[in-house]
Amino acid sequence: MTALLEVKNLTKAFVGLVAVNDVSFSLQAGRITALIGPNGAGKTTCFNLVAGALRPTAGQVLFEGCSLEREPPEAVCRMGIARTFQIVRPMKDMSVLENAMVGAFSWSTNVKEARDKAYESLETVGLAGKANARTDQLTLPDRKMLEMAKALSTRPKLLLLDEVMAGLRPTESAGVVGVLHRLAEDGLTILLVEHVMRIVMEVASTVVVLHHGAKIAEGKPSEVVTDPAVLESYLGAGFHA
Amino acid sequence: MQRTSDQVSDAKRWGAGALVFAALAVVGGMSNAYVISLLTIVLLFTFMGQSWNLMLGIGGQLSIGHALFIGIGAYAVAILNIKYGVTPWIGLLLGAVIAGFVGAVLAWLSFRFEVRGIYFALLTIAAAEFARIMFGGWDYVGGMQGLFYQAPGGTMDLGMLRGDARFYYFVALALAAIGIAGTELISRSYWGYVWRAMRDDDEAARALGVRTFRHKVLVVSISAATAAIGGGVLGLVQGAIFPDSIMGMAISVDVLIGPVVGGLGTAFGPLVGSMAAIPLHHAMGALGDSLGLPGLNSVAYGAVLILVVWFLPDGIWPAIVRLYGAIQLPARGRISQLRKVEE
Numbered sequence: 101m102t103a104l105l106e107v108k109n110l111t112k113a114f115v116g117l118v119a120v121n122d123v124s125f126s127l128q129a130g131r132i133t134a135l136i137g138p139n140g141a142g143k144t145t146c147f148n149l150v151a152g153a154l155r156p157t158a159g160q161v162l163f164e165g166c167s168l169e170r171e172p173p174e175a176v177c178r179m180g181i182a183r184t185f186q187i188v189r190p191m192k193d194m195s196v197l198e199n200a201m202v203g204a205f206s207w208s209t210n211v212k213e214a215r216d217k218a219y220e221s222l223e224t225v226g227l228a229g230k231a232n233a234r235t236d237q238l239t240l241p242d243r244k245m246l247e248m249a250k251a252l253s254t255r256p257k258l259l260l261l262d263e264v265m266a267g268l269r270p271t272e273s274a275g276v277v278g279v280l281h282r283l284a285e286d287g288l289t290i291l292l293v294e295h296v297m298r299i300v301m302e303v304a305s306t307v308v309v310l311h312h313g314a315k316i317a318e319g320k321p322s323e324v325v326t327d328p329a330v331l332e333s334y335l336g337a338g339f340h341a
Numbered sequence: 342m343q344r345t346s347d348q349v350s351d352a353k354r355w356g357a358g359a360l361v362f363a364a365l366a367v368v369g370g371m372s373n374a375y376v377i378s379l380l381t382i383v384l385l386f387t388f389m390g391q392s393w394n395l396m397l398g399i400g401g402q403l404s405i406g407h408a409l410f411i412g413i414g415a416y417a418v419a420i421l422n423i424k425y426g427v428t429p430w431i432g433l434l435l436g437a438v439i440a441g442f443v444g445a446v447l448a449w450l451s452f453r454f455e456v457r458g459i460y461f462a463l464l465t466i467a468a469a470e471f472a473r474i475m476f477g478g479w480d481y482v483g484g485m486q487g488l489f490y491q492a493p494g495g496t497m498d499l500g501m502l503r504g505d506a507r508f509y510y511f512v513a514l515a516l517a518a519i520g521i522a523g524t525e526l527i528s529r530s531y532w533g534y535v536w537r538a539m540r541d542d543d544e545a546a547r548a549l550g551v552r553t554f555r556h557k558v559l560v561v562s563i564s565a566a567t568a569a570i571g572g573g574v575l576g577l578v579q580g581a582i583f584p585d586s587i588m589g590m591a592i593s594v595d596v597l598i599g600p601v602v603g604g605l606g607t608a609f610g611p612l613v614g615s616m617a618a619i620p621l622h623h624a625m626g627a628l629g630d631s632l633g634l635p636g637l638n639s640v641a642y643g644a645v646l647i648l649v650v651w652f653l654p655d656g657i658w659p660a661i662v663r664l665y666g667a668i669q670l671p672a673r674g675r676i677s678q679l680r681k682v683e684e
Contacts, residue, residue, distance in 0.1 A: 151548065177550035185548070191541035193606070194534075202538040206550025209531040254550050 398606030401540025414569025444565025604656030
């Protein structure tokens with residue numbers, strides 16, 4: 101089993117707070133890994149460190165053996181890591197298709213090639229029928245899907261999804277789960293930060309649990325949910341399965 | 342902004358553009374000297390407005406100091422031509438290169454040190470004012486007394502870019518057409534997509550692999566270079582250049598009125614806006630002079646700006662496109678119904 105991404109002793113200290121404290125884990129190629137934890141556990145900080153949006157205080161992020169903790173976000177993207185934002189961020193004066201095209205321009209300067217790739221990404225997430233819509237005409241689930249399509253257009257090897265299911269109804273998130281399974285089958289490696297436990301259980305092959313910035317558990321979803329340390333972090337001391 | 346491109350098909354838009362310019366060419370052949378000289382200025386400001394529009398409307402970077410680049414272009418042409426007899430074509434090229442370089446340096450320094458948005462705009466004002474004062478105190482370029490072109494002999498000379506008012510009208514018309522077509526082509530190219538993405542959301546664009554830093558420097562540089570070409574021709578048309586007028590704050594404002602009134606980020610906005618604002622500015626100036634009310638033209642500018650921002654915040658051109666779209670809607674509706682049936 102090869103690790104596509106390795107996080108080694110990653111630490112991020114803000115003034116008065118250590119948001120991520122000596123966290124290590126690795127992502128296996130072609131697998132879906134979930135990063136979970138209660139509110140304030142440091143999930144999003146950890147995510148932003150991998151995506152190049154934040155610089156770590158200490159530690160290393162290795163992608164295919166290359167160190168990327170000093171790289172700006174655009175370089176991280178060009179190395180093959182695409183991300184979505186927790187709060188959707190469509191380019192509001194561009195159409196759905198044009199939004200999806202932007203990602204393709206990270207590897208091509210040909211407009212037609214970018215358009216073809218954008219259609220392909222939109223088809224993958226089921227938005228091809230709305231290609232010419234304005235982004236403010238999209239529903240929230242569609243906007244979340246557009247975030248994914250934009251990221252997929254960059255032809256990533258690793259896809260980072262930040263709470264892509266948040267705010268979706270169960271039927272809507274079932275659609276997302278379907279898309280994630282299909283992407284993983286095609287060989288894409290996915291790291292998702294997620295709150296909705298039911299979904300994590302459904303899609304993730306490995307779960308990394310953070311609490312107060314530190315990793316408290318790692319393993320298969322079924323193992324992790326019975327881990328006393330995890331139960332304690334979510335529910336407080338005294339609850340044991 | 343991209344609504345304009347969605348609602349009207351490609352062929353129709355290029356056709357309409359060609360028609361407008363054909364009509365303007367006919368006007369140039371028929372009108373009297375006053376109308377011609379006024380329209381020449383309108384068309385030159387359409388071109389320079391287009392360069393400003395490229396930077397803000399597409400690239401998302403605000404400049405309130407475009408006089409800097411316009412002045413560089415005007416001085417490059419004037420110095421080479423008046424002092425050394427060099428053809429303005431070389432001056433235009435050199436001015437564009439120098440302005441493009443100055444723009445790139447300004448943008449590089451500014452964005453490198455995270456001076457962005459409104460602070461970058463303030464920096465452009467400061468740079469323009471610095472240049473104005475520097476040129477005013479520089480004897481080699483004529484100081485405050487400026488530089489004067491020899492009065493044209495009346496014969497048209499394309500090689501030396503000299504001719505009568507009608508000649509300059511057609512030069513300005515050609516520039517405006519190039520500006521509009523160029524904006525249209527750029528906004529649909531790789532640069533256009535990437536620039537609009539960074540305009541709408543810099544951080545999200547970077548996350549999608551857009552190297553926004555270099556693209557910002559590039560868009561400022563291209564905008565500066567094209568503004569310098571407009572400035573070079575403006576100096577020729579006016580027959581003289583002075584630092585206070587060609588590099589003054591007023592020119593930076595004149596340049597942005599057209600695109601703001603006409604429609605930011607659109608290809609036709611600067612033309613429509615300049616057509617609306619500049620003749621009004623001149624008419625109000627004349628009216629103010631005859632009534633003994635100097636400054637009436639500035640009041641008119643202010644009033645137009647307020648009215649447009651209040652009633653047509655997207656500008657005049659997008660409103661026209663919307664109106665056109667509304668008229669066409671029933672027909673389009675039928676077509677989409679037909680498509681559904683076919684599927």
